[in-house]
Amino acid sequence: xxxxxxxxxxxxxxxxxxxxxxxxxxxxxxxxxxxxxxxxxxxxxxxxxxxxxxxxxxxxxxxxxxxxxxxxxxxxxxxxxxxxxxxxxxxxxxxxxxxxxxxxxxxxxx
Numbered sequence: 001x002x003x004x005x006x007x008x009x010x011x012x013x014x015x016x017x018x019x020x021x022x023x024x025x026x027x028x029x030x031x032x033x034x035x036x037x038x039x040x041x042x043x044x045x046x047x048x049x050x051x052x053x054x055x056x057x058x059x060x061x062x063x064x065x066x067x068x069x070x071x072x073x074x075x076x077x078x079x080x081x082x083x084x085x086x087x088x089x090x091x092x093x094x095x096x097x098x099x100x101x102x103x104x105x106x107x108x109x110x
């Protein structure tokens with residue numbers, strides 16, 4: 001855990017979040033500033049700063065994040081209708097919080 005990281009504090013239950021999914025490796029919660037009718041953030045519980053810092057040993061946790069996205073598709077009712085999973089990487093890629101996270105968005109066409 002990186003103590004200054006807001007997502008690490010959410011994982012540790014030191015900061016509040018509206019958690020919608022959890023397993024032993026991954027946590028998902030509602031985005032505070034949603035950009036779509038459904039906007040969830042999927043984070044590995046272990047701190048990884050960015051997609052740019054992923055190591056080969058992180059392959060399994062990335063797969064777990066994608067499996068969580070699939071489960072959220074079912075849970076939210078968008079599995080058949082469609083949803084988007086995206087990851088911002090670095091300052092020019094729009095990354096603001098430096099804890100790897102996937103955006104799960106659904107409910108709008110674009």
